[in-house]
Each structure stands twice: as structure tokens, then as C-alpha cells.
Amino acid sequence: MNETLVTVVGNVATTPVFRELPSGPVARFRLAVTARHYDAVQNVWADGHTNFFTVWARRSLGSNVQGSLTIGEPVIVQGKLKVRDEERGGQHWTSADIDAIAIGHDLSRGTAAFRRVLKGNAALTDPVAARERVLDPDPEPMPEPVG
Template identity: 80%
Template sequence: MNETLVTVVGNVATTPVFRELASGPVSRFRLAVTSRYYDAVQKVWADGHTNFFTVWARRSLGTNVQASLTIGEPVVVQGRLKVRDEERGGQHWTSADIDATTVGHDLSRGTAAFRRVLKANPALTDPASAREAEPEPVG
């Protein structure tokens, strides 16, 4: 299958919106990506054009995005790019969406504290089940 896979570095521009759908949880947020260039005449770095992408995160990624991201945070997003041309109510518009496979904080611009999500596992919550799951000692 020919898909356009992208990795985009930018800032969270809107609060992630979380929805529980029949197909599972989904979060979406807008990502602002501003290019930077060196202005040799003024000898300073300057901001270029800002592109905005709508990032869609599904299933457990969507749940984790909702719990982890806030406006202004620097992130790295990887996923499938989908450019849509639509017409609604006589207005024509184009949007660039990213169906995310990975979202993470950009650690070149700050720090983060990772917390693993515990999945429902009887061996982890019931000590009796955990003892049954342990292998017998050898020797």
C-alpha cells in the first residue's frame, strides 16, 4: 500500500479533544509547525511560515494523548499524512491530517517523566494469581 508517512516536529496548538466512539477511543489536536531560517542579512534566526495539522490518535494512543498533552508543549508526531479537499455549504477548504502511530514529547526542548500504563492483568492485581504464575525454582 502506498501511504505518505511523515514525522513532524511542532507544538500542540489546541487542547486535545477526546471521544469514546464505537470503534474505540480517539483524540485529536492541532499541531503548529513553524519553519526556522537564518537571515544572513540581519544575522539572526527568524520564523518562517506556520503549517497546521490535525493529529488523530486512536485506541490506547488516543487515551494516552489525552492524559499527556497540553497546549504549547513541543511534540514529535509520526503517522500517515492525509490531505483532504472538501466543499461544505458552498465553501471549499483543504486540510492536512495526520493519522498518528506515535506521539511523544520533544526531549531536545525539555524533560518528561514517562509513566507506563498498567493493563488489566489478574496476575498483577491478585497476589494468589501471581504466585501461580511464577515458575517453580530449579535446583
């Protein structure tokens, strides 16, 4: 297939909306992606244009998005780009959607604590309950450095 795969880095712009559909769980949120450039004349970094994408996460990815992302968090999204051109009620609009394959926090801008979900318990509708469903709640300590 000739699908357009993209990787975008941006910030979560809206609260993820989670739905249980007959086809399985799905979550969606808007992603703000702002280009930055260096202005050599003023000797500062400046924001450029902001693009907004609607990110769709399906199945276990959608369930995990529900319990993991909040507005303003920096994320990296990889997925299939779909640009839709539609007309409804006499109004014409274009939207750019990403059908996500993978989503993660951008660790160059902060830290995150990963929690593996037990098989069969992918739904993270309650973040507190999700923290209680980790595989190993008492992980082994990091080994001492050698040398």
C-alpha cells in the same frame, strides 16, 4: 500500500479533544509546525510560515494523549498524512490530517516523565488517577557510574 508517512516536529496548538467512540477511544488536536531559517543579513534566526495539522490518535494512543499533552508543549508526531479537499455549503477548504502512529515530547526542548500504563487501564481520562496506575511507583535508583 502507498501511504505517505511523515514525521513532524511542532507545538500542540489546541487542547486535545477526547471521545469514546464505538470503534474505540480517539483524541485529536491541532499541531503548529513553524519553519525556522537563519537570516545571514541580520545575523538572527527567523520564523517562517506556520503549517497546521489535525492530529488523530486512536485506541491506546488516543487515551494516552488525553492524559499527556497540553497546549504549547513541543512534540514529535509520526503518522500517515491525509490531505482532504472538501466542499460544504458552497465553501471549499483543504485540510491536512495526520493519523498518528506515535507521539512523544520533543526532549531537545525540555524534559518529560514517562509513566507506563497497566494493561487494561489505557484510558487516561483523569491525569491524577493515571499517575496512580503506574507499573512501578518506586523505581530502582540509577546505578553509580563506573570509572
